[in-house]
Amino acid sequence: MSGWIKLHRQIRRNPLFKEKRKFSKFEAWIDMLLEANHCNKTILLGNELIEVKRGCFITSELKLANRWGWSRTKVRSFLKILSNESDPMIVKKSDSKKTSITIVNYDIYQDAETTNQTSKEHQKNIKKTSKKHQKNTTKNDKNDKNVKNDKNNIAASPPPPKKNYAEFVKLTEEEYNRLIKQYGRDATNTMIEILDNYKGSTGKKYKDDNRAIRSWVVKRYEDDKAKGYLRKNKDEPRAWDTLREWLAEKEAGEKHYDL
Numbered sequence: 001m002s003g004w005i006k007l008h009r010q011i012r013r014n015p016l017f018k019e020k021r022k023f024s025k026f027e028a029w030i031d032m033l034l035e036a037n038h039c040n041k042t043i044l045l046g047n048e049l050i051e052v053k054r055g056c057f058i059t060s061e062l063k064l065a066n067r068w069g070w071s072r073t074k075v076r077s078f079l080k081i082l083s084n085e086s087d088p089m090i091v092k093k094s095d096s097k098k099t100s101i102t103i104v105n106y107d108i109y110q111d112a113e114t115t116n117q118t119s120k121e122h123q124k125n126i127k128k129t130s131k132k133h134q135k136n137t138t139k140n141d142k143n144d145k146n147v148k149n150d151k152n153n154i155a156a157s158p159p160p161p162k163k164n165y166a167e168f169v170k171l172t173e174e175e176y177n178r179l180i181k182q183y184g185r186d187a188t189n190t191m192i193e194i195l196d197n198y199k200g201s202t203g204k205k206y207k208d209d210n211r212a213i214r215s216w217v218v219k220r221y222e223d224d225k226a227k228g229y230l231r232k233n234k235d236e237p238r239a240w241d242t243l244r245e246w247l248a249e250k251e252a253g254e255k256h257y258d259l
Helices: 009-013 025-035 061-068 072-082 112-156 173-183 185-202 209-227 239-251
Strands: 041-045 048-052 056-059 090-094 099-103 162-164 170-172
Touching: 009 025, 025 056, 025 061, 025 072, 025 099, 048 056, 056 061, 061 072, 072 090, 170 173, 170 209, 173 185, 173 209, 185 209
Parallel strands: none
Antiparallel strands: 041 048, 056 099, 090 099, 162 170
């Protein structure tokens, strides 16, 4: 596997990095890479200004020992391994005040031009992703708005029209077909006739004729059918005659259905 990754110094703020433990040699090496300066700078050490070049950092064996959870002897031994003359990874210089460590080949693996170019490409990708996200968000907002408008249009659309299935009875086509599906065409037409005769003779009005049919006319129809009042042929009394009989019963004080 080839290539490289960028590792930001803020990784040290990660709880995994801050976990109280002894560093492995690899973790200690990564920590040194994070500690190295990415550009030249001058620091004040005691009463002395010291220039610390890119790829270098100032520390001490004691400081590294405390951070890595090692003994000073182990730190000294580790730094000696890294500064092996045959294949050095660092250059270490120490005096009575400090230890200066330089990462070998820092510029090769942390090349400024490559890093800056990568950073520019990264920013470009971020902008491209942001625009794409904005475009998708706008598209989704439009879709949501269209769905909302569709719902509003449905809510604002007028109810299906009602038409006269008798002089005084109005139903929608769907209501009429639903009655036919449940009770049959002949029964439905007879129930409409019963309601029409009742409204015509009494002047009664209903907001919903379909509800009136289902609330009491169905029961009246079934009761008349059981009593044999409903005609089976043209010579038998029509629903209007049945209604008049019912009104006569009501006036006589006999048992009746309250309309």
